[in-house]
Amino acid sequence: MKVLSLNAHSWCESDQIAKIRDTARLIVDEGVDVVAVQEANQLQGGIPWRSERYGGPSALPVGADNYVQVLAEMCAHLGAEYRCYWAEAHQGFGKYDEGVGLLARADSVTETHPLVLADYPYTDVRRRVALAARIRGWGWVISGHFSWWEVEGQRLFEGEWGAIERFVREHPGERVCVAGDLNNPATVVGEGYSLIRERGWWDTRDLARRAEGHDTIAGKISGWEKARGGARIDYVLINQRVWVSEHRVVFTGxxxxxxxxxxxxxxxxxEAEGE
Structure with a gap:
């Protein structure tokens, strides 16, 4: 199974439609099976429209500009059929319904579950959700966008990751892949990345027979204005050791x-180590 994770920063990018086309082209050319998207946005109060490729489970009306819908339609234009799924997290950038999404090959998803990682008012950026989909013949893939390790003395990430681990306990023995923006650099000891490794999660970069690239942000971006250089904060993680043939950082230019x-x-x- 090929899994792509991308924080899309959607509708905050210049030349957004061209970038959606470039994203779809890689998905189709690489034969990606599941795409986990963060900052999958739609304009609040925009034109409602539900594509036949949209599978839920948002409680909000889905908009014509919903990023995962537009991406699925672009993939279809390029000849590949994907179903798309979306869950709203909070108001983003003062005007968007910001959420997390998944694209998966048609008929591969058997059920979906939105997970509330941290429950705050919708206008509070600390409200965090993840979206889990059961992929036929493999297990669960979760798209998640997490908080920093600590904000104003409050350890946000630890509680959010606890919600992921509760989900794993509710599905004993099943494979669970978390793909997303963890907002916790791999090089920082004693914070989020250390926590997930101590709790037995496997990093596909470490398991891969071939790993290309490291940093997933180049420097200062929204939320990381004080960054002095690149950092690795986006991951594909699995709760069981499996065979990983490749881990590659893409969309680097x-x-x-x-x-x-x-x-x-x-x-x-x-599906398992050695396969």
């Missing part, structure tokens, strides 16, 4: 165009 203020992460994972 080298092999594939830049489409966001984040790079993407593409991982090719098997």
């Amino acid at each position: 080298e092999e594939s165009p830049v489409v966001s203020d984040h790079y993407g992460v593409l991982a090719h994972v098997g």
Whole structure:
């Protein structure tokens, strides 16, 4: 199974439609099976429209400009059929319904669950959600956008990750892949990345027979205004050790165009170690 994770920074990018086209082209050309999207936005109060490719489970009316819908339609234009799923998290940038989304090959998803990671008023950026989809023949893939380790003395990330682990306990023995923006650099010891590794999660970059690229942001971006350089904050993680043939950072401007203020992460994972 090929999994792509991308914080799309959607509708905050210049030349957004061209960047959606470039994103769809990589998805189709690489034969990606599941796409986990963060900052999948739609304009609040925009034109409602529900594509036949949209599978829910948002409580809000889905808009014609909903990023995952537009991306699924672009993939269809390029000849590949994907179903799209979206869950709203909070008001973003003062005017968007910001959420997380998934694209998956048609008929591969058997059920979806939105997960509230941190419950705050909708206008509070601390309200965080994830979206889980059961992929036929593999297990669960979760798209998640998490908070920083600590904000104003409050450890936000630890509680949010606890919600992921509750989901895993509710599905004993099943494979669970978390793909997304964790907002916790891999190089910082004693914070979010250390926590997930201590709790037994596997990083597909470490498992991969071939790993290309490291940083997933180049420097200062929204939310990381004090960054002094690049950082690795986007991941594909799995609760069980599996065979990973490849882990690659994409949309860097080298092999594939830049489409966001984040790079993407593409991982090719098997069903079990050695497969």
